[in-house]
Amino acid sequence: MHKSDIFTITLPPTSASDLLRTRFGFANTYARLPERFYARLNPTPVAAPSLVKVNVELARNLGLDPQALSSEQGVEILAGNRIAEGAEPLALAYAGHQFGHFVPQLGDGRTNLLGEVIGRDGVRYDIQLKGSGPTPFSRRGDGRAALGPVLREYIVSEAMAALGVPTTRALAAVTTGEQIFRETVLPGAVLTRVAASHIRVGTFQYFAARGDTEGIRTLADYAIARHYPDAAQTNQPYRAFLDGVITKQAQLIAQWVLLGFIHGVMNTDNTSISGETIDYGPCAFMEAYEPDKVFSSIDRNGRYAYSNQHHAAHWNLTRLAEALLPVLEQETGSEEAALASAKEALTAFEPQFEAARQTGLRRKLGLFTEREGDIVLAQDLLDRMATNNADFTLTFRRLCDAAAGLDGDAGVRKLFTEPEAYDTWAAGWRQRMNEEPTTAQTRAVQMRLINPVFIPRNHVLEAALNAAVDRHDFQPFEKLLEVVTRPYEDRPRLEWYSTPALPNECVTQTFCGT
Numbered sequence: 001m002h003k004s005d006i007f008t009i010t011l012p013p014t015s016a017s018d019l020l021r022t023r024f025g026f027a028n029t030y031a032r033l034p035e036r037f038y039a040r041l042n043p044t045p046v047a048a049p050s051l052v053k054v055n056v057e058l059a060r061n062l063g064l065d066p067q068a069l070s071s072e073q074g075v076e077i078l079a080g081n082r083i084a085e086g087a088e089p090l091a092l093a094y095a096g097h098q099f100g101h102f103v104p105q106l107g108d109g110r111t112n113l114l115g116e117v118i119g120r121d122g123v124r125y126d127i128q129l130k131g132s133g134p135t136p137f138s139r140r141g142d143g144r145a146a147l148g149p150v151l152r153e154y155i156v157s158e159a160m161a162a163l164g165v166p167t168t169r170a171l172a173a174v175t176t177g178e179q180i181f182r183e184t185v186l187p188g189a190v191l192t193r194v195a196a197s198h199i200r201v202g203t204f205q206y207f208a209a210r211g212d213t214e215g216i217r218t219l220a221d222y223a224i225a226r227h228y229p230d231a232a233q234t235n236q237p238y239r240a241f242l243d244g245v246i247t248k249q250a251q252l253i254a255q256w257v258l259l260g261f262i263h264g265v266m267n268t269d270n271t272s273i274s275g276e277t278i279d280y281g282p283c284a285f286m287e288a289y290e291p292d293k294v295f296s297s298i299d300r301n302g303r304y305a306y307s308n309q310h311h312a313a314h315w316n317l318t319r320l321a322e323a324l325l326p327v328l329e330q331e332t333g334s335e336e337a338a339l340a341s342a343k344e345a346l347t348a349f350e351p352q353f354e355a356a357r358q359t360g361l362r363r364k365l366g367l368f369t370e371r372e373g374d375i376v377l378a379q380d381l382l383d384r385m386a387t388n389n390a391d392f393t394l395t396f397r398r399l400c401d402a403a404a405g406l407d408g409d410a411g412v413r414k415l416f417t418e419p420e421a422y423d424t425w426a427a428g429w430r431q432r433m434n435e436e437p438t439t440a441q442t443r444a445v446q447m448r449l450i451n452p453v454f455i456p457r458n459h460v461l462e463a464a465l466n467a468a469v470d471r472h473d474f475q476p477f478e479k480l481l482e483v484v485t486r487p488y489e490d491r492p493r494l495e496w497y498s499t500p501a502l503p504n505e506c507v508t509q510t511f512c513g514t
Contacts, residue, residue: 025086045080131189147465199222199272265299325339365447
């Protein structure tokens with residue numbers, strides 16, 4: 001590694017101990033793309049940065065020293081007050097459809113991509129500051145982030161990672177010592193976000209809207225090399241790339257649905273090419289199962305409701321296919337053939353999504369072989385849950401106990417306003433389980449590895465955020481983070497974290513935070 005690819009934080013010694021050092025090996029590639037792909041600028045310094053949290057495990061996986069990141073100099077880097085050697089801060093250009101309306105220029109309005117590092121797993125990761133000040137893409141915004149949304153993204157993204165869902169990660173959060181103005185005055189913060197990349201469907205739309213075929217090709221070649229290298233070995237790499245993105249999105253949305261997760265703002269600029277969950281704004285996990293549930297305060301027509309998420313993803317992927325048409329045409333030889341290729345690729349989304357969802361539903365019910373009628377059985381349960389206001393997460397978790405023996409039925413029945421609705425369904429479920437080759441205890445163990453007991457429940461999350469914002473008390477944040485990053489473990493005396501909200505605790509709306 002070249003010396004220029006390393007920066008070192010050195011703390012002045014406060015004792016006879018050795019200097020504390022950490023190294024970030026930057027291996028930047030996006031900054032080598034043409035200048036029209038981004039704007040080069042440094043983060044805007046803040047008044048008085050203070051550390052909230054460093055993700056120790058993630059830091060180590062990236063080859064970083066969490067102790068040094070927590071030092072005064074480390075916090076200055078995480079806040080944007082110090083530019084690390086080897087960092088090349090960029091604000092990325094992209095466009096996007098926001099709730100169906102196309103905006104030809106969006107871009108990173110409050111983030112800086114510091115650079116890329118190679119983790120210990122050999123994967124390339126972006127390190128980005130979110131809330132780091134205005135950029136040329138800010139559209140008159142202040143470029144800052146409030147503490148509440150920063151902590152929300154930290155908790156929910158780390159919960160998703162623990163649940164096994166592809167996602168951006170939170171490396172650190174710092175407060176800025178400054179106030180920002182939204183509907184009210186709020187404390188400012190900066191999130192350090194880690195992602196496989198920040199290339200979005202909207203990034204391709206940015207160049208397509210300008211008729212920049214060379215930009216589309218350059219971006220596609222870059223995305224293939226970074227995320228879909230096998231596509232480069234095919235006769236039609238751009239079609240193979242489109243196929244790859246479609247597959248990853250189908251699998252991702254199925255995982256959301258199987259966990260009761262609602263993203264809230266599935267705009268094309270929030271659809272990652274790498275297949276990660278990105279941009280946690282008004283996101284939420286359902287409690288009572290409602291197929292048409294919406295939490296986002298800005299989703300007034302339910303465009304991104306729970307049951308619409310796979311439709312939204314398909315719509316977004318159609319926009320990606322449209323943006324790729326110029327390079328598909330070069331690849332296939334004609335406009336007509338390119339359009340046919342794109343349409344053919346898009347037809348794969350629904351079957352892939354449905355296959356992933358159905359496989360997941362079987363596993364959630366302890367059915368590890370495939371039988372005709374399984375999905376009818378699963379849908380019957382979901383319909384009864386919807387009618388009886390049954391909690392999505394707890395119903396499937398308590399089914400683990402019911403699968404182990406009849407004594408477990410009592411816990412599930414309590415979740416239904418009419419317990420007999422569960423009883424009727426459970427008779428058919430038990431009959432189906434008798435066809436499985438595994439023992440009841442083995443099945444229950446397997447189900448507990450699939451059905452979480454802990455999610456970031458909205459009322460618990462809001463309580464933690466309010467404590468941090470209103471009282472500068474971060475203990476509820478720390479405790480909730482510890483709970484949701486071990487989501488599959490039954491632990492005593494944590495009932496509050498797994499219990500649905502009381503009527504006076506219900507969170508009915510979530511907000512974007514921008």
